[in-house]
Amino acid sequence: MIEIHQFAPGWGLNVSPFCLKVEIYCRLAELPYQTKSTLPFKGPRGKLPFIIDKAHSVPDSGNILTYLKKTYGDPLDGQLSEAQLASGHMLRRTCEESLYFAILFSRWMDDRYWPKTRDAFFGMVPPVARHLVAAAARKGIRKSLTGQGYGRYPLAEVYATGTADLTAIAWQLDQHKYAVGNKVTSFDATVYAFLFNIVRAPLETPLKHAASENGSILAYLERVDDTLKMKGGPSVPSG
Numbered sequence: 001m002i003e004i005h006q007f008a009p010g011w012g013l014n015v016s017p018f019c020l021k022v023e024i025y026c027r028l029a030e031l032p033y034q035t036k037s038t039l040p041f042k043g044p045r046g047k048l049p050f051i052i053d054k055a056h057s058v059p060d061s062g063n064i065l066t067y068l069k070k071t072y073g074d075p076l077d078g079q080l081s082e083a084q085l086a087s088g089h090m091l092r093r094t095c096e097e098s099l100y101f102a103i104l105f106s107r108w109m110d111d112r113y114w115p116k117t118r119d120a121f122f123g124m125v126p127p128v129a130r131h132l133v134a135a136a137a138r139k140g141i142r143k144s145l146t147g148q149g150y151g152r153y154p155l156a157e158v159y160a161t162g163t164a165d166l167t168a169i170a171w172q173l174d175q176h177k178y179a180v181g182n183k184v185t186s187f188d189a190t191v192y193a194f195l196f197n198i199v200r201a202p203l204e205t206p207l208k209h210a211a212s213e214n215g216s217i218l219a220y221l222e223r224v225d226d227t228l229k230m231k232g233g234p235s236v237p238s239g
């Protein structure tokens with residue numbers, strides 16, 4: 001049984017798009033797994049997710065998918081053309097290297113949404129320490145976002161950049177049933193996990209408004225929901 005080590009649920013959901021990506025991949029590839037709630041510092045790279053399988057500890061969602069394909073076969077991506085692999089790569093990198101930081105910014109930096117994030121992510125910390133722990137974590141995220149760049153942008157610019165990513169992703173999703181064609185692939189695990197975390201988390205951010213007003217994005221989420229239901233398991237992945 002593959003163990004996916006990830007954050008405890010927040011808002012009843014798997015709130016980390018990278019962790020959700022691994023969970024969705026396992027469901028789409030029909031690999032048995034169980035989730036374990038943990039903290040990032042326990043992982044080999046100080047981030048989540050990591051998996052433990054057959055005594056191997058594998059960090060990083062990308063490495064995890066590579067490991068799973070190598071160990072258990074590649075039922076989703078084995079037949080993809082170079083063109084599909086290339087557009088999947090660009091979709092994945094747009095989600096992971098750009099949209100992700102806009103999501104992070106909205107949750108942790110935008111004062112309108114931070115109180116809800118804090119309560120959902122740190123609600124289990126005893127009340128005396130809760131605000132201190134949350135403030136320290138927020139300081140760390142601010143530092144990362146300053147290094148990445150979005151932490152230096154005005155609010156409106158972060159959301160305009162995130163919305164441009166969503167518009168480009170939506171155009172791509174309109175071309176086929178799934179991310180890169182009419183068959184589900186590992187790229188759907190990524191795209192679904194990121195869009196899910198925008199549309200279904202209870203924060204009414206500008207990113208959520210942009211995604212929720214986009215019929216292509218909503219229809220895509222529903223198509224993947226249906227595919228997940230056909231594969232069995234819970235209809236809404238909850239971490």
Ligand SMILES: N[C@@H](CCC(=O)N[C@@H](CS)C(=O)NCC(=O)O)C(=O)O
Pocket residue numbers: 016017018019040046047048049059060061062
């Ligand atoms: N490249 C990594 C990124 C993982 C990542 O950034 N995880 C975040 C949560 S979504 C994390 O663990 N953050 C905690 C921290 O940086 O301390 C992957 O694909 O798994």
